[in-house]
Amino acid sequence: MTPDQSPLAIDRQDTFLGREIGRLSYGCWRLPGAPQAEVAAKIDAALEIxxxxxxxxxxxxxxxxxxxxxxxxxxxxxAERQSLRDDIVLVTKGGITPPLPYNSSAEHLIASCEASLQRLNCDHVDLFLVHRPDNLTGHAAVAEALGELVRSGKARAVGVSNYTLEQTRALQHFLDEPIVATQPEISAWCTETLFNGVLDHAQSASMLPMAWSPLAGGSLATGIAPGGSPDRFPDLIAVIDRIAGDNNSTRDCVALAWLLAHPAGIVPILGTQSPERIRAAAGAFDINMNRRDWYDILEASLGERMP
Ligand SMILES: NC(=O)c1ccc[n+]([C@@H]2O[C@H](COP(=O)([O-])OP(=O)(O)OC[C@H]3O[C@@H](n4cnc5c(N)ncnc54)[C@H](OP(=O)(O)O)[C@@H]3O)[C@@H](O)[C@H]2O)c1
Incomplete structure (x- = not known):
């Protein structure tokens, strides 16, 4: 086997905040709307993988x-199952305050985390993220809130979401605690973080990069292009289908494996509401994807060959 053909390494686990974590994670954005009675099956399916x-x-x-x-x-x-709190590494975010739209003032972020803890029925979260950059709050004020949340024990650690590299660096300048995680949108369709420095900084600063909408909101599984997409989306699906066929697997597993194979240690956040689909996502760890396959996906997504 030439180096080109050898499968890229995909680790199943990582260490984060002194805990073992799976390289796949689960997100709760889409939980509301479905019955409460179904939540346990989704979380249990996530823990199973x-x-x-x-x-x-x-x-x-x-x-x-x-x-x-x-x-x-x-x-x-x-609340029903207290052991669950110790079984999970719990992440929440604050700072989106519709219809404002954002408020990351120190006062608001601290109050937001406290309200989250009440709803979550626990005394701390493992990670608190600023959900989006707020143009009207200076980085020093955001840092004041994040530092206070860690010192008070309400959050074990802090991070950012949808922050640029420069915004992350500016916040870190004012913050004694390390920014341990970043959560941008990343998928085989949304590849900006590969080029804007966010994933490079995550590596050099030992931050965990969590990928939101890893299937581009489902489009990479259904093949239905996201609204307003350029015409090249079917070309990307054709490459993903070819690799899925080679592996006797599915589009979603290939799209997840593409993220898992990146050396920054990306943790995709699964968003499906189906316990079966959550379990099936573990098939991503079994995908044999070589360098050529990986770049075929990137080139199809960009609509051009690498220089
Ligand atoms: N930080 C941020 O700003 C931000 C923004 C957005 C999301 N997030 C986080 O990222 C998580 C994941 O985002 P996401 O839900 O957009 O992720 P996603 O995995 O890209 O999309 C999930 C959607 O894809 C569908 N889907 C998944 N597998 C499928 C399959 N095999 N066939 C057909 N449809 C399939 C799901 O439908 P079914 O439920 O029917 O399977 C669901 O509607 C969220 O829960 C949240 O925690 C963060």
Whole structure:
């Protein structure tokens, strides 16, 4: 086998905040809208495949069941089953405050985390993320809030979501605690972080990169192009289908394996509401993807050959 043909290494586990975590994680954005009775089956399916890092946010549920609804659903399960809290690495976010749209003032972030803890029925989260950069709050004020959350024990660690490299560096400048995680959108269709420095910085600063919408909101599984997409989306699906066929697997496993094979140690956040699909996502660890396959996906996504 030439080096070109050897499968890229895909680790199943990583260490984060002194805990073993699965390289796949589970996200609660889409929990509201489905019955509470189904939450346990989704979380159990995630834990079954080692996806013990569970991501949520204060705003999840807004526009449907209401602001805080996703945390409240997960919190109900934690209240019913106290052992669950120790089984998971719990991540939440604050700072999106519809209809403002954002408020990351120190006062608001601290109050947001406290309200999240109440809904989640626990005394701390493992990781608190600033959900989006707020243009009207200086980095020093955000740092003040994050530092206070760690010192008070309400968050074991802190991080950012949807921050550029420069915004992350500016925040870190004012913060004594390390920014341990970043959560941008990353998928075989949304490849910007491969080129804008976010994944490079995550490596040099030992930050965990968590990928939101790893299937581009489902498009990479269904093959239905995201709204407003350029015409090349079917070319990307054709490459993914070819690799799925070679592996006797599925589009979603190939799209997840593409993220898992990146050397930054990307942790895709699964968003499906189907326990069967959550379990099936573990098939991503069995995909044999070589360098040529990986670049075939990137080139199809970009619509051009690498220089
Ligand atoms: N930080 C941020 O700003 C931010 C933003 C968005 C999301 N997130 C996080 O990222 C998580 C994941 O995002 P996401 O839900 O957009 O992820 P995603 O995995 O890209 O999309 C999930 C969607 O794809 C569908 N899907 C998955 N597998 C499928 C399959 N095999 N066939 C057909 N449809 C399939 C799901 O439908 P079914 O349920 O029917 O399977 C669901 O509607 C969220 O829960 C949240 O925790 C963070």
């Amino acid at each position: 080692g996806a013990n890092l569970i991501d949520t946010a204060a705003v999840y549920g807004f526009g449907g069941d209401g602001f805080g609804a996703a945390e409240a659903m997960l919190g109900k399960l934690i």
